[in-house]
Amino acid sequence: MGTGTAAVTGLTGTASARFGDDEDGEDDTEVGATYTALAVGLLEPPEDTDGRAFDVVLAADVASLSDRFGRKSAGGMRSRSGSSRARPARVGIINTRGGTLPEGMEGVLWYVLTGTRGGANRARILQTIEARPRNANQLAEELDLDYKTVRHHLDVLTDNGVVEKSGDDYGAVYLLTDRARHHWDTVEEIIAEVD
Amino acid sequence: MGVWLTAAGAATAVNIVLLVALLVIWGRNYRQFRSKHALALSLFAALLLAENALAFYYYVLDPQVATLLNNAAPVAGRAMMFVQVLELGALVVLTWSAFD
Numbered sequence: 001m002g003t004g005t006a007a008v009t010g011l012t013g014t015a016s017a018r019f020g021d022d023e024d025g026e027d028d029t030e031v032g033a034t035y036t037a038l039a040v041g042l043l044e045p046p047e048d049t050d051g052r053a054f055d056v057v058l059a060a061d062v063a064s065l066s067d068r069f070g071r072k073s074a075g076g077m078r079s080r081s082g083s084s085r086a087r088p089a090r091v092g093i094i095n096t097r098g099g100t101l102p103e104g105m106e107g108v109l110w111y112v113l114t115g116t117r118g119g120a121n122r123a124r125i126l127q128t129i130e131a132r133p134r135n136a137n138q139l140a141e142e143l144d145l146d147y148k149t150v151r152h153h154l155d156v157l158t159d160n161g162v163v164e165k166s167g168d169d170y171g172a173v174y175l176l177t178d179r180a181r182h183h184w185d186t187v188e189e190i191i192a193e194v195d
Numbered sequence: 196m197g198v199w200l201t202a203a204g205a206a207t208a209v210n211i212v213l214l215v216a217l218l219v220i221w222g223r224n225y226r227q228f229r230s231k232h233a234l235a236l237s238l239f240a241a242l243l244l245a246e247n248a249l250a251f252y253y254y255v256l257d258p259q260v261a262t263l264l265n266n267a268a269p270v271a272g273r274a275m276m277f278v279q280v281l282e283l284g285a286l287v288v289l290t291w292s293a294f295d
Contacts, residue, residue, distance in 0.1 A: 193228045
């Protein structure tokens, strides 16, 4: 357990330093719960942090930890803090937290997929993106939809934090956000009915 | 009373149109997704539609009842009519978001 202990200590140290910088105050209780679970017995749950900031902190820490333990970076998922640091192992760690991301996401998914007119096509878009990130053109072609329709759906999904663009240039691919990935079983449950 | 009744009647008529549109969207989604969420939305639209249909009957088709109630309790009658206008505001926003 030598490395395990070192990992948790490193995580706690960096994370607590970053929490002080954060100004937003959303979702604090859930983040607190996560934090405790990850760094059991080492630190009090932070009181005023926001879920997004915590994700970044976590990711940055995981990145530095894998560097420290010589693991290879698994690729550059985007980072919300603007740092270009790759986020290896991010998915693995975050997924093991279980139920600690903002609960609102589930409602957003239900609404954006089954509460609006374009729900069925949005579900198809999500399914396609989940298999492999694509740009609007590829999606239009693959799903046999109008380019403008796809753009509109992607805008709605982006506004609701379900997908995100990787990069700003023309033709940038869209991928699922952490939150959408975390609640993917909900999406699957919804999609299962359409197929 | 005249202006109030006209406003409430008009609001109720628009409410009915919006609710039918919402019911179509949500009902279709329910058939497609069978989700609890779409069912709840459909049910909500259906029940509010019933309420507005009744209000439409009172305010527009048979204003006698509305006038009678309003004379008996003017403040309450006006408040009820105002509710119809509030519903219109809420439904406009809801429809706008559902047509996304």
